[in-house]
Amino acid sequence: MKRSLTRDDVVRLDKAHVWHPYTPVDVWEKTDPIVVARAEGSSLYDANGTRYIDGNSSWWVAALGHGHPRLLRVLREQAEQLDHCALAGIAHEPSSALAEELVRVTPPGLNRVFYTDNGSTSIEVAVKASLQTWQHLGAPKKTRFIALDGAYHGDTLAASSLGGVEVFRRPFASVHFECIRAPFPDDGAYERAFDAIRDVIVREHDTIAAVVVEPLLQGSAGMRTYDAAYLRALRDVTREHDVLLVVDEVFTGYGRTGAMWACDHAGITPDIMCIGKVFSSIIPMGATLVTDRVYDSFRGASDRALWYGHTFCGNPIGAALAREVLAIYEEEAVVAQARAKAPRITAAFERIRAIPGVARVRSLGMTGAADLEPAWAGRAGTTSGTSYLGQIGWRVYEEARRRGAYLRPLGDTVYVCPPLVISDADLDALLDILEQSVRAALV
Numbered sequence: 535m536k537r538s539l540t541r542d543d544v545v546r547l548d549k550a551h552v553w554h555p556y557t558p559v560d561v562w563e564k565t566d567p568i569v570v571a572r573a574e575g576s577s578l579y580d581a582n583g584t585r586y587i588d589g590n591s592s593w594w595v596a597a598l599g600h601g602h603p604r605l606l607r608v609l610r611e612q613a614e615q616l617d618h619c620a621l622a623g624i625a626h627e628p629s630s631a632l633a634e635e636l637v638r639v640t641p642p643g644l645n646r647v648f649y650t651d652n653g654s655t656s657i658e659v660a661v662k663a664s665l666q667t668w669q670h671l672g673a674p675k676k677t678r679f680i681a682l683d684g685a686y687h688g689d690t691l692a693a694s695s696l697g698g699v700e701v702f703r704r705p706f707a708s709v710h711f712e713c714i715r716a717p718f719p720d721d722g723a724y725e726r727a728f729d730a731i732r733d734v735i736v737r738e739h740d741t742i743a744a745v746v747v748e749p750l751l752q753g754s755a756g757m758r759t760y761d762a763a764y765l766r767a768l769r770d771v772t773r774e775h776d777v778l779l780v781v782d783e784v785f786t787g788y789g790r791t792g793a794m795w796a797c798d799h800a801g802i803t804p805d806i807m808c809i810g811k812v813f814s815s816i817i818p819m820g821a822t823l824v825t826d827r828v829y830d831s832f833r834g835a836s837d838r839a840l841w842y843g844h845t846f847c848g849n850p851i852g853a854a855l856a857r858e859v860l861a862i863y864e865e866e867a868v869v870a871q872a873r874a875k876a877p878r879i880t881a882a883f884e885r886i887r888a889i890p891g892v893a894r895v896r897s898l899g900m901t902g903a904a905d906l907e908p909a910w911a912g913r914a915g916t917t918s919g920t921s922y923l924g925q926i927g928w929r930v931y932e933e934a935r936r937r938g939a940y941l942r943p944l945g946d947t948v949y950v951c952p953p954l955v956i957s958d959a960d961l962d963a964l965l966d967i968l969e970q971s972v973r974a975a976l977v
């Protein structure tokens with residue numbers, strides 16, 4: 535591809551015209567950005583030649599690394615064969631074959647696949663399908679949703695109504711639908727948190743459509759983990775009181791937590807499961823899988839369509855990529871290989887735990903996170919709030935950048951979420967950089 539812009543031109547045009555996600559505009563305009571020109575494996579390359587280890591898999595997507603030759607080949611071949619066509623009134627091989635494969639690899643009982651554009655819209659589908667299901671089943675009062683403190687399910691309006699990260703939801707509170715907020719099942723306290731959610735379900739199940747959770751690991755809230763026993767108990771109580779359980783595997787799916795699906799740790803099948811990100815890896819696409827009970831409720835009347843569908847629903851290129859992702863996972867035993875690497879992350883975070891100013895660490899599968907104490911950072915002269923708006927993580931980011939890693943923080947929480955296929959050498963280098971950067975940021 536012809537490149538005509540210099541690195542400086544890219545920055546100039548960007549600052550003149552591009553609006554960046556989750557980025558305060560005043561801060562951005564003063565930033566000297568990384569300018570990525572290409573990516574390969576676990577590395578991002580700046581236009582000036584600097585290499586960065588991709589410490590967050592480019593927003594939790596590149597589990598198979600960048601530029602995987604099999605994905606690039608499928609992208610090319612599928613584009614030449616059938617680039618796009620509607621899925622309304624049409625079937626095509628990539629979407630049919632993918633659906634069969636997804637049903638085979640997801641928890642048993644999820645037999646039907648609705649294709650979406652990304653993670654957020656897979657949640658929109660879950661919300662709308664839940665509401666329609668209860669109407670069809672003669673329980674139209676079941677319209678309310680329960681989600682956890684700190685939940686993040688995406689940025690479209692229904693998805694953000696479920697969200698529990700205060701700074702993200704506050705500007706939109708006036709148009710969000712009501713969401714019952716349940717306490718996060720924090721380490722050592724999940725029984726108490728479970729009692730609270732169980733009490734609401736028992737008392738109000740007549741008006742509750744679904745409980746929506748990120749299974750075992752809340753990403754955006756700061757890589758917060760919880761016990762599989764909570765998820766199992768939640769499955770039992772939702773089943774007992776006829777409330778749907780929606781599990782958002784957009785981040786946790788595809789081996790991130792050490793099992794193909796985080797649900798597998800608990801051995802449960804939800805009523806609805808949402809997936810995205812690694813799903814199609816190169817282009818945006820996601821899916822919402824449902825049980826026969828949900829799908830079958832749509833039978834029996836001509837107005838019982840799921841009134842939902844985006845232009846690119848079931849796009850053949852996305853579907854072909856998603857099939858190839860699953861084939862690579864199976865043939866290259868990606869999850870088992872990642873599981874073997876995960877102890878390196880746990881060991882590194884144990885070392886990081888000992889650094890003065892580190893409040894708390896945790897790891898699960900191929901993620902690890904450390905909360906840095908704002909008070910400590912304050913002593914070091916930074917202005918710090920708490921959590922997402924905190925600044926100390928950004929000092930770690932700058933230190934890591936100087937050392938050759940891209941480690942975007944979640945406020946005062948720093949974390950790694952590298953490609954599952956990262957080499958041992960690159961993983962060790964990334965973890966060393968993080969450790970050194972935390973030390974440097976907290977002096």
Ligand SMILES: Cc1ncc(COP(=O)(O)O)c(C=O)c1O
Nearest residue numbers: 652653654686687688753784785
């Ligand atoms: C758990 C979870 N759900 C949903 C989403 C939204 O996905 P997308 O950004 O593809 O819309 C995200 C994105 O980070 C996520 O982490």
